[in-house]
Amino acid sequence: MPAPTLEELAPEGTDFAADPYPVYAALREKGLVHRVHVPGSGDVWLVLGRDEVRAALTDPRLRNDIRHSATWQSDGGNAIGLNMLQTDAPHHTRLRALVSREFTAGRVEAMRPRVRRIADGLLDALPPAGSADLVAGYALPLPLTVICELLGVPLADQHHFHTWSTELVAPSSPAAAGAAAGEMSAYFAALIAAKADDPGTDLMSALVLDSAGQGGLSPEELLGMAFLLLVAGHETTVNLISSAVLALLRHPDQLAALRADPRLIDGAVEEALRHDGPVTAAAFRHAAEPVEIAGVRIPAGDSLMLSLAAASRDPAHFPDPDRFDVRRPARGHLAFGHGIHHCLGAPLARVEARTALETLLRRLPDLALGTAPESLVRRPGAMLRGVAALPVRWSRRLPA
Numbered sequence: 001m002p003a004p005t006l007e008e009l010a011p012e013g014t015d016f017a018a019d020p021y022p023v024y025a026a027l028r029e030k031g032l033v034h035r036v037h038v039p040g041s042g043d044v045w046l047v048l049g050r051d052e053v054r055a056a057l058t059d060p061r062l063r064n065d066i067r068h069s070a071t072w073q074s075d076g077g078n079a080i081g082l083n084m085l086q087t088d089a090p091h092h093t094r095l096r097a098l099v100s101r102e103f104t105a106g107r108v109e110a111m112r113p114r115v116r117r118i119a120d121g122l123l124d125a126l127p128p129a130g131s132a133d134l135v136a137g138y139a140l141p142l143p144l145t146v147i148c149e150l151l152g153v154p155l156a157d158q159h160h161f162h163t164w165s166t167e168l169v170a171p172s173s174p175a176a177a178g179a180a181a182g183e184m185s186a187y188f189a190a191l192i193a194a195k196a197d198d199p200g201t202d203l204m205s206a207l208v209l210d211s212a213g214q215g216g217l218s219p220e221e222l223l224g225m226a227f228l229l230l231v232a233g234h235e236t237t238v239n240l241i242s243s244a245v246l247a248l249l250r251h252p253d254q255l256a257a258l259r260a261d262p263r264l265i266d267g268a269v270e271e272a273l274r275h276d277g278p279v280t281a282a283a284f285r286h287a288a289e290p291v292e293i294a295g296v297r298i299p300a301g302d303s304l305m306l307s308l309a310a311a312s313r314d315p316a317h318f319p320d321p322d323r324f325d326v327r328r329p330a331r332g333h334l335a336f337g338h339g340i341h342h343c344l345g346a347p348l349a350r351v352e353a354r355t356a357l358e359t360l361l362r363r364l365p366d367l368a369l370g371t372a373p374e375s376l377v378r379r380p381g382a383m384l385r386g387v388a389a390l391p392v393r394w395s396r397r398l399p400a
Helices: 021-030 050-056 091-103 105-110 112-124 134-139 141-151 155-169 174-197 203-210 219-250 252-260 262-276 346-363
Strands: 033-038 042-047 130-133 285-287 291-293 296-298 303-306 391-394
Touching: 042 050, 050 291, 050 303, 091 105, 091 203, 091 219, 105 112, 105 346, 112 134, 112 141, 112 346, 130 134, 134 141, 134 219, 134 346, 141 155, 141 203, 141 219, 141 346, 155 174, 155 219, 174 203, 174 219, 203 219, 219 252, 219 262, 219 346, 252 262, 252 346, 262 346
Parallel strands: 042 303
Antiparallel strands: 033 042, 130 391, 285 303, 291 296
16 A cells, blocks of 8 residues: 555645645654655655755765666666766766866856846836736746757747656656657757757757767767756746745735845845745655664665755754745755755856846836735646746836
């Protein structure tokens, strides 16, 4: 008999999809490790404490490679190619080294003017006054445009990717997810071939050229890298931008504080990451040998879900953790993970989120929610968290 799902463990009167934090809090009172069922993935060990999650993220006995799972049967589980999330050192180390130079703080900072131009262009496309879905009109196209330009994906093709990636991270059905994986694989295979014949100055061209040398990417790794950079490079940032805007609009005192002192912008981004981050859990870890966490023995072959969301609201580390406070000290949250799998794109996500918020709040000075918060629909999926749409309204738009 499978373990209960998190939805089934939710206290009476709560909706886990809408607000998972009361569920995490109720479970934390009973212990920091629980056996839960994740539909589509089976029974896993859910780890909730901030210290326990942080330690698990660097524990060499816990592997990302699914072949350490007792339920693994074949490599057919790799949706598209072989990527860094599915590998451990030293394989992971080699893959990450090939792209890490593109995501240093200095290189990402140099991208800020382009990100600002994209943000201004998207706001210019909105009516001078009125209403819109901020996800479709702003939070989604901004990071999608940035990552597609970085990878060298033609502008005319960009509209395909969000549909494909959404289906892969939150499948509507196994058949639909399989179709999306096949279509994305075919597209990237063609793109890689085109870059090999006529390389440009983009990151994908550089990876294709590197793959021809010793230590470069194999065809499966090249496909996996393209998939991971594109999906992780925009899906999470879409949710970060929309969740940050939603949190500010739902907490007018914090929005007023930020408008009064724009220097609080970095704190606002970090608090949005901590308070309701875009990634609820790290990629599944698999016990290569027995492990004990918070007094619970986890057998070899079992899988673990390390809850970044619960860890970042652990009251042992964050006083009054459910309060959204842009002045809160930023250090300590685990929204980008920890250890060798710490999010490679964290510097870019921070630049995009900060620029998106600064531009939006400057140009739409009376921005407000266009619907009741309880009517918002959350995107499905066990690992990512964000709203499917964010209706907003405004009465005037300032020039860029």
